[in-house]
Amino acid sequence: MGRVTERRKVIRIxxxxxxxxxxxxxxxxxxxxxxxxxPLAITMRTPGDDFALAAGFLVSEGVLAGQQDLxxxxxxxxxxxxxxxxxxxVDVRTAPGVVIPDITLERNVYTTSxxxxxxxxxLDAVRTTARWPMADTPPVRISPxxxxxxxxxxxxxxxxxxxxxxxxxxxxxxxEGELLDVREDxxxxxxxxxxxxxxxxxGELPLSRTVLLVSGRASFELAQKAVMAGIPVLAAVSAPxxxxxxxxxxxxxxxxxxxxxxxxxxYAGEDRIAVRAAAAQG
Numbered sequence: 566m567g568r569v570t571e572r573r574k575v576i577r578i579x580x581x582x583x584x585x586x587x588x589x590x591x592x593x594x595x596x597x598x599x600x601x602x603x604p605l606a607i608t609m610r611t612p613g614d615d616f617a618l619a620a621g622f623l624v625s626e627g628v629l630a631g632q633q634d635l636x637x638x639x640x641x642x643x644x645x646x647x648x649x650x651x652x653x654x655v656d657v658r659t660a661p662g663v664v665i666p667d668i669t670l671e672r673n674v675y676t677t678s679x680x681x682x683x684x685x686x687x688l689d690a691v692r693t694t695a696r697w698p699m700a701d702t703p704p705v706r707i708s709p710x711x712x713x714x715x716x717x718x719x720x721x722x723x724x725x726x727x728x729x730x731x732x733x734x735x736x737x738x739x740x741e742g743e744l745l746d747v748r749e750d751x752x753x754x755x756x757x758x759x760x761x762x763x764x765x766x767x768g769e770l771p772l773s774r775t776v777l778l779v780s781g782r783a784s785f786e787l788a789q790k791a792v793m794a795g796i797p798v799l800a801a802v803s804a805p806x807x808x809x810x811x812x813x814x815x816x817x818x819x820x821x822x823x824x825x826x827x828x829x830x831x832y833a834g835e836d837r838i839a840v841r842a843a844a845a846q847g
Contacts, residue, residue: 569612571592574586575588594609595610596609598657600657601656601658601659608752610751614748615655616766617762617763619638620763621761624758625794627666628665630696632770634660635660636661637658638656638657640655700795705798706838706839708838709839709840712800713829715736715738715776716802733751733781734748734749735756737776737796740774740776746764753779753780773797774797775797776797776800777798777800782801782805783801783803784805784806787799787809791818796818797818797834799820800822800829801821801824802823803822819838820833
């Protein structure tokens with residue numbers, strides 16, 4: 566099995582002094598996802614939680630909606646010419662009767678650790694019909710003070726980042742601020758897939774009363790993953806993209822960006838943020 570971190574020799578230069586030392590790096594390896602035996606996508610990821618990653622990816626692609634849709638996930642034996650198992654190829658088997666959308670031709674799913682899904686034919690090809698409409702009734706209400714406390718709690722839970730400084734993270738919190746789960750990966754979209762996939766495996770979809778916090782920016786793809794999992798609130802420590810804001814407004818997702826200290830920007834779904842009326846008007 567691949568390791569989460571690896572050691573490499575590095576030449577260190579500090580104030581003109583040169584030395585040699587080992588450095589701890591985050592591991593990055595390709596993983597092929599097969600669907601019912603057929604190749605579907607290749608993603609660059611940090612090894613670990615591979616089955617959850619594959620399941621979460623298929624939630625965002627509209628293939629899986631709940632635990633009942635998944636039959637099993639296995640590593641593929643004989644993945645190489647010599648028949649050895651690299652633990653870099655997984656096969657997801659859907660339950661009988663699950664309708665598989667056409668995601669192999671037009672969607673051209675190839676993913677990278679930096680940008681996620683790349684090379685899709687058009688915005689219509691990227692946009693996926695949500696299987697879980699926003700269903701937080703009564704609506705989730707989150708105070709700015711609670712939101713402001715979440716990045717520090719996420720950072721404290723990033724075990725591998727402390728050793729490498731090279732991982733993104735995604736965390737799932739309850740509406741009361743309880744840390745439910747946290748996952749790390751070289752790609753933030755993979756970290757979200759690992760969270761969502763774990764929730765699917767545990768029969769917890771839709772995640773209708775939760776807050777998703779991601780390190781870095783909030784892209785269209787991350788907003789879509791939140792919508793596809795039924796998550797009502799997405800917060801990011803950096804900026805959202807324009808398409809992420811458009812999707813959030815369209816789908817009823819609360820989108821918060823630049824969540825740093827006590828400051829934040831609310832780009833969509835401000836009704837879920839429990840601000841004082843006077844402050845909101847000002």
